[in-house]
Amino acid sequence: MRRLDNxxxxVRVVPPEVGEYTLNLFGKARDYLHAKFRKLIDYTLRYNGVYPTPTEFPDHKKAWGPEPNYAELGFTDAIQSMPVFSHDSAEMSIELEQTRLVTILAELKASSDDKKELEGYTMVTARENSQTVHIRFPALGYYRLDLFAEGKTEKFEFAAMFLLECTANATNVKKFPKFNADSVAKHICEIFEPKDYEISRSQRSVSKFGL
Known part of the structure; x- marks a missing residue:
């Protein structure tokens, strides 16, 4: 499920096999923040085709996309147009325009184990008016990217949730180097090379970054 506007x-459905399914939609009124979700409507789906590679989507209790308070967390309206991505290589980047540079954290999770973060497969770099989240996919399939931003009430607030699809059969994908997210945003740091956590002998004498 993704939000197109307010x-x-x-809702996108990928049935695992031919057959009949029921789609239940639940919701709650904005004025009743503590009320339980109530059923809104049921649909019957009759699926006659065969999806080439049925894959589970990562678990998501909210719609893909930014939180309603994304502007308060320093993001521009451009973040509304980027809830879902599909990429045909094992690496991609998402540039996030900002009205003010705040520290952001990005956590990548696979659909097979949504609770386990794929640590080391994301890296954040910063420019004057934006920060970029670099992602590497250890295998093909769907992924969930959780974005957190430095807030006023909490150290980090949940800012957005993106659905990422890797259609490439990735092999030997390496992790990014470890970095300090606070320092990246504070010093407007962009790392050029090397971008691997484990570097070869030929790379050990070379290290370039920009401020």
């Missing part, structure tokens, strides 16, 4: 949502 009043419109889109």
């Amino acid at each position: 009043k419109t949502f889109e």
Whole structure:
């Protein structure tokens, strides 16, 4: 499920096999923040085709996309147009325009184990008016990217959730180097090379970064 605008949502369904299914939609009124979700409507789906590679989506209790308070966390309206991505290589980057540079954290999770973070497969770099999240996929399939931003009430607040699909059969994908997210944002740091956590002998004498 993804949010298209403040009043419109889109639900994508990938049935695992031919057959009949029931799609239940639940919701709650904005004025009743502590109320339980109530069933809104049921649909019957009759699936006659065969999806080439049925894959589970990562678990998500909210719609893909930014939180309603994304502007308060320093992001521009451009973040609304990027809830879902599909990439045909094992590496991609998402540039996030910001009205002010705040520290952000990015956590990548696979659909097979949503609770376990794929540590080391994301890296954040910063420019004057934006920060970029670099992602590497250890295998093909769907992934969930959770984005947190430095807030006023909490150290880090949940800012957005993106659905990422890697259609490439990735092999021998290396992790990014470890970095300090606070320092990256504070010093507007962009790392050029090397971008691997484990570097070869030929790379050990070379290290370039920009401020």
